[in-house]
Amino acid sequence: MTSRSQARLGRSVLLHLFLTPLALVWLFPLWMMVVFSTMPDNGIFSPGIELLPHDNFLDNVANLQRDTNFIGAIGISVAVAVTYTVLSVLLTSMAGWALARYEFHGKGAVVAIIFGTITLPYAVVLIPQFIMVARDFALANTWIALIVPPLFNSLGVLFMRQAFSMMPAELFDAARVEGVKEWRIFLFVALPLARPMLAALAIILFLASWNNYLWPLLINSQPGAMTAPVALGTLIGLTKVSWGGIMAGAVMLTVPMLIVFVLLQRHFIAGIAAGAVK
């Protein structure tokens, strides 16, 4: 073996010796979430160290359901996240298409306002949004309150604008020469070409809605209208509550997303990385 490849091997071993413990530490909370969700409460609150799953998961789900209607809340969360994703993808890709493909009066101003407000903290709009939706529109504890206000997201518009402006103009001009209407060009030429970007955007939006906590906590605080994270959050800090149940809820919120993440990792990472590439 040459000294060069020996040095390479040495570096490779060092790399893995450093990265493996770090990776294990990083996985540990997720692993413990799964372990806790399978343990009875008297096992969680016992002095021994338990690192392997037990078989109490279904009992914990039942305990959780006794503490709060979690299955119902999951149903609301799924319906809201799906509706939100479809609407938001549609709205932001239409706006992105207009900004990428047409010349019109006020275009510069629209782009400047979207860019200019992108780093403003969400906290700034929270109170007026709440007053408007809860008091003026009287829509607290409805699905509309959960779906419509978060539709304003700006990153999606900028992402889709980027996607559409990278497509060659000839594609669309050819259709125009044939006399195809603009909305048909958008629906049947542009959107199919943008499929990978749409997938990335949809995943990120779905995840954002699924995990959203602060807005649903404020606006849908009635038991029957809560989303799953809000319902789970109400249990944290209570005394007579099953922690095994809370962990089972955490697993039900997290594991489906982890599976989606593993299956669609490429789109996921593209969607997140798009934030940085302007």
Add this chain to the structure above:
Amino acid sequence: MRTQNATAYRFLTPYLLVFAVFWIWPIVSSFLISFQATRTVPWRFAPTFNWGRLIGDPAFYNALKNTLLILVIQVPVMISLAIVMAVLLNSPLLKARGLYRFAFFAPVVVGEVAYSAVFRLMFSLDFGIVNKLLESVGLAKIDWFSNVTPAMALIMIAVTWRWAGYNAILILAGLQSIPEDVYEAATLDRVSKLKQFLYITLPLLKPVIVFCAVLSIIGTMQLFTEPFLITERGGPGGGTETLGLLLYRQGFRSLNFGYASAVAYTMAGLAIAITLVQLWLTREPK
């Protein structure tokens, strides 16, 4: 080129409507509300009512201090860790890359409530796995929830765990956009790996790193769920209360919208300042 006003606005209108109603108008409105006394009916214009109170409010300074303390410690630690993760994940020597990527990126999909619950349980005084492990190697257990310093540390640990991988994804994308031949040339000139990292990689990554830092600062500045759920409403005794939590407490517990809007605009002011610093740091050299 002929303008296409009508077509363009047909595509834009639905989005612009939502954007104007739920984003632009609230930005203006919350500024106006911060100058009103909102605990009387009807609200009345009182320019110094909330801002005057803010300037003299120990709870505000406590929240500001806690928020800045978390910012100053947590963001640099997390960004450094994210750079290390990204650079090592990008190494051609790495085997089983997918497993490592999963380990570091998985927290990105975990919701705030779910991970807050897990961290609360893992760090509990008598039955938490962290204290059990500390004791099993002969160290004293730590009371993470009753003392301010460990409670703050816990918040920082939790946020770092959740967000380091997110930043690593952004930095990794930046790394992969650096052309390979830059390194080949440097290797031919016998420039060491460390020097290549310091003098090629880091400068080229600067815009991405600054972007990550700004995103993280603005995110951490609004920190709410972790001190709300993990340290139980900013406990012990307000020791981990952040600006986000103060806004929640004032706006939605005491229903003092005017004062809460003043707190919100303080956060916005900080965010604008930080964005300006970012623009200045990443300006095009003349």
